[in-house]
Amino acid sequence: MFKRLPFLSGALVLLTLQAGAQSTAGDYAGTITPENLRKHLTVIAHDSLEGRATGSPGQKKAAEYVASYYRQYGLKPAAADASGKPGFFQVYNLYRGAWESAHIRKGRQLYELNRDFYIDGLANMPEDESLTTIFAGYGISEGSYNDYENLDVRNKAVVVFEGEPGSGNGNYLLSGSTEPSKWGRARAWEEKARLALSKGARTIIIISSQNAQGFEKEIQRRASMAPRVRRLSLRQEEAPARNLAAFTVGEAAAASLLGIREKKLKKLKAKTDKGSSSWKKHIGDDITIMAKRQSEVVPTENVAALLEGTDKKDEIVVISAHLDHIGISPDGQINNGADDDGTGTVALLELAEAFSKAKAEGKGPRRSILFLNVTGEEMGLLGSEFYSENPLFPSENHVANLNIDMIGRVDDAHKDNPDYVYLIGSDKLSSELHAISENANQKYVNLTLDYTFNHPDDPNRFYYRSDHYNFAKKGIPVIFYFTGVHEDYHRPGDDVEKILFDRQARIVKLIFHTAWELANRGERIKVDSNKP
Numbered sequence: 001m002f003k004r005l006p007f008l009s010g011a012l013v014l015l016t017l018q019a020g021a022q023s024t025a026g027d028y029a030g031t032i033t034p035e036n037l038r039k040h041l042t043v044i045a046h047d048s049l050e051g052r053a054t055g056s057p058g059q060k061k062a063a064e065y066v067a068s069y070y071r072q073y074g075l076k077p078a079a080a081d082a083s084g085k086p087g088f089f090q091v092y093n094l095y096r097g098a099w100e101s102a103h104i105r106k107g108r109q110l111y112e113l114n115r116d117f118y119i120d121g122l123a124n125m126p127e128d129e130s131l132t133t134i135f136a137g138y139g140i141s142e143g144s145y146n147d148y149e150n151l152d153v154r155n156k157a158v159v160v161f162e163g164e165p166g167s168g169n170g171n172y173l174l175s176g177s178t179e180p181s182k183w184g185r186a187r188a189w190e191e192k193a194r195l196a197l198s199k200g201a202r203t204i205i206i207i208s209s210q211n212a213q214g215f216e217k218e219i220q221r222r223a224s225m226a227p228r229v230r231r232l233s234l235r236q237e238e239a240p241a242r243n244l245a246a247f248t249v250g251e252a253a254a255a256s257l258l259g260i261r262e263k264k265l266k267k268l269k270a271k272t273d274k275g276s277s278s279w280k281k282h283i284g285d286d287i288t289i290m291a292k293r294q295s296e297v298v299p300t301e302n303v304a305a306l307l308e309g310t311d312k313k314d315e316i317v318v319i320s321a322h323l324d325h326i327g328i329s330p331d332g333q334i335n336n337g338a339d340d341d342g343t344g345t346v347a348l349l350e351l352a353e354a355f356s357k358a359k360a361e362g363k364g365p366r367r368s369i370l371f372l373n374v375t376g377e378e379m380g381l382l383g384s385e386f387y388s389e390n391p392l393f394p395s396e397n398h399v400a401n402l403n404i405d406m407i408g409r410v411d412d413a414h415k416d417n418p419d420y421v422y423l424i425g426s427d428k429l430s431s432e433l434h435a436i437s438e439n440a441n442q443k444y445v446n447l448t449l450d451y452t453f454n455h456p457d458d459p460n461r462f463y464y465r466s467d468h469y470n471f472a473k474k475g476i477p478v479i480f481y482f483t484g485v486h487e488d489y490h491r492p493g494d495d496v497e498k499i500l501f502d503r504q505a506r507i508v509k510l511i512f513h514t515a516w517e518l519a520n521r522g523e524r525i526k527v528d529s530n531k532p
């Protein structure tokens with residue numbers, strides 16, 4: 001036994017030396033690796049998460065995934081569930097305006113939304129309204145061409161053809177060329193609805209220019225697309241102030257609503273196309289119509305995990321990224337959002353691991369670090385707005401926010417030098433924050449820090465466009481880390497295989513060292529400026 005003592009003491013010395021070496025931040029940053037980033041991103045940006053649209057099952061899977069690692073790293077749940085039990089999810093509700101029901105009735109005939117017609121825009125007609133229809137050609141008034149001439153459409157439902165009249169030789173009457181005028185373009189319904197309302201009409205019904213089969217397909221396409229394209233909001237939709245909406249029906253329904261035969265409608269079309277006004281007498285009939293909105297509730301969750309500090313644990317450094325992406329495109333393609341913002345999401349996991357390892361070895365930060373994965377970003381920074389309005393810790397205790405959104409690709413400006421990162425916001429509220437960031441880069445990482453987008457005159461205005469701004473608004477200094485947009489931005493091609501993991505790891509290390517200093521320095525950084 002004794003004989004082995006020299007060896008043992010030698011081992012002890014070695015251990016002590018190692019422990020001493022590990023007291024530097026640099027060694028903990030070593031746990032941040034390209035391999036780990038890739039491992040996590042392969043899950044987060046997998047097709048099975050279906051593009052992580054806010055509130056979708058895929059977004060919730062992503063939330064479960066990051067929470068499971070925070071749990072594994074021993075982080076504290078920073079939020080609470082409905083019963084007050086601590087949890088990693090800060091659950092909040094978003095709202096999506098949708099049609100509760102809408103129909104048009106003519107005698108015993110009932111026409112229903114998503115079966116017989118579709119609606120563009122927002123109408124406020126929650127109760128059945130008895131109206132008289134009135135045919136008004138194409139519903140156009142421009143220059144000497146006026147479909148409303150001698151028509152009294154007040155308080156009526158104007159019925160018009162979709163599109164615009166041709167001039168017979170392949171050109172459009174109004175433009176005199178093959179170029180459609182504003183009345184024939186994609187969102188022409190709005191022009192026509194505005195004009196009808198300005199003439200005193202109650203609402204407008206548009207007769208689709210498609211044949212019965214094409215129209216049926218269009219109705220189906222819109223019905224299936226609607227939940228994907230409708231905006232989410234933190235607030236319930238208010239009743240629309242006016243009826244800026246158009247009901248688009250097929251020819252058979254239109255004829256019925258006007259009280260004429262379909263054959264006559266076809267004749268009317270031919271006459272209208274010739275610019276004839278011989279139809280200009282009241283063609284119409286009595287109908288009832290209603291369209292009622294409701295707010296659908298879409299529950300979602302920010303993920304909030306706390307690495308508790310030591311002697312200054314009430315002060316919080318927030319590191320954030322957004323968990324959500326844009327989901328599935330109307331054409332069915334999945335937008336995996338590997339860069340946007342899979343790269344930020346997995347960066348948080350690596351940062352959490354590095355700091356928790358330091359803490360486990362007695363080198364935990366003095367201030368607390370909050371890892372915050374927000375949702376609703378792609379719908380207008382909603383998750384970070386919710387957090388900033390409902391912070392899990394007193395707002396004034398938030399020392400800084402380091403926000404990461406897209407750090408995996410190279411933009412056109414850096415094709416020849418991919419070792420860069422755009423920093424935005426670092427000097428806006430705190431000169432100390434900027435100095436800490438610069439210093440961390442010089443000492444550990446040596447990336448080119450590009451401040452192009454930090455310039456107040458930069459037209460992109462990125463300082464105002466990601467989640468950090470909801471912290472900056474509250475006077476909390478921020479740095480936004482970003483490597484710029486690219487050809488796959490918000491497209492199905494934003495995939496894992498295009499991510500530069502080596503360079504990403506260096507950016508994550510820069511963030512680690514910056515956060516380390518923010519969390520460990522004696523004095524909390526000061527807010528000493530407010531630059532635009």
Ligand SMILES: [Zn+2]
Nearest residue numbers: 340341405406
């Ligand atoms: Zn993003």
